[in-house]
């Protein structure tokens with residue numbers, strides 16, 4: 632019998648040298664693990680800064696194409712596109728969401744034409760398109776689940792038609808995965824993947840994103856009637872089970888760092904591709920503290936992403952994606 636304790640067992644032995652730490656490392660991070668969200672605006676050669684996301688700009692389509700090329704060069708497998716729709720085009724019905732010529736559809740087409748080998752992910756939700764900033768349609772002061780689904784189906788189809796590879800319903804309506812999957816099958820989009828934002832919490836960590844897509848000032852009230860209560864964990868497993876049964880290929884937990892227990896539970900329970908979203912608020916915290924010299928930027932970024940992987944995430948949406956991929960590449 633080996634001796635169970637000190638002095639025969641000294642866990643520090645394996646930590647003594649860099650080569651040894653690398654040898655016994657349990658979790659690794661590569662560009663394959665990262666998805667880069669990109670904000671898109673109208674215009675040509677346009678870029679606009681986002682106050683609470685220093686280092687992240689909204690890009691016109693031509694610059695988004697350049698960013699996609701850069702992402703492909705860095706080995707990032709996929710990007711996610713988020714449109715900032717002109718506020719004059721936002722209405723109660725979210726009519727731009729189903730316009731095949733809308734900003735995000737044009738961006739998908741332009742990127743597909745120039746960078747065919749990178750995966751493109753588009754949200755399916757109405758918040759970039761509604762005048763009230765909600766993810767669904769408001770009927771008598773409530774978000775109407777089933778009427779919203781009708782619009783989500785049409786939105787999913789125009790995005791699939793534009794060439795989007797992965798549709799990512801982020802709206803949290805009940806039953807939308809099944810409805811979208813059925814519509815995709817009926818319309819010949821049998822290969823379009825669905826990444827369900829299955830466990831999306833009504834979180835305060837989305838603030839800067841709403842500024843980035845221009846829905847923040849518009850938003851009346853909160854999203855607590857459709858996004859999950861941060862107090863709940865078991866309920867996330869029910870959400871995931873339903874979305875998988877309805878035809879999701881992959882599932883997501885969002886936000887990231889404050890919800891890694893949920894990532895762990897979902898991965899353990901379902902053994903499915905499980906993604907996590909390191910949100911704009913998480914970006915802002917790390918970027919701001921680093922700017923002040925209070926945190927070591929390079930280290931906290933890597934540590935936060937490694938934590939997501941250790942918790943079981945197969946990939947991470949992160950605004951740090953290109954920065955980290957470049958660093959990982961240079962380190963090789």
Ligand SMILES: NCC(=O)CCC(=O)O
Nearest residue numbers: 801836837840910911912
């Ligand atoms: N559906 C995408 C998001 O809501 C992103 C939120 C964030 O980055 O804070």
Ligand SMILES: [Mg+2]
Nearest residue numbers: 803804805870
């Ligand atoms: Mg659900």
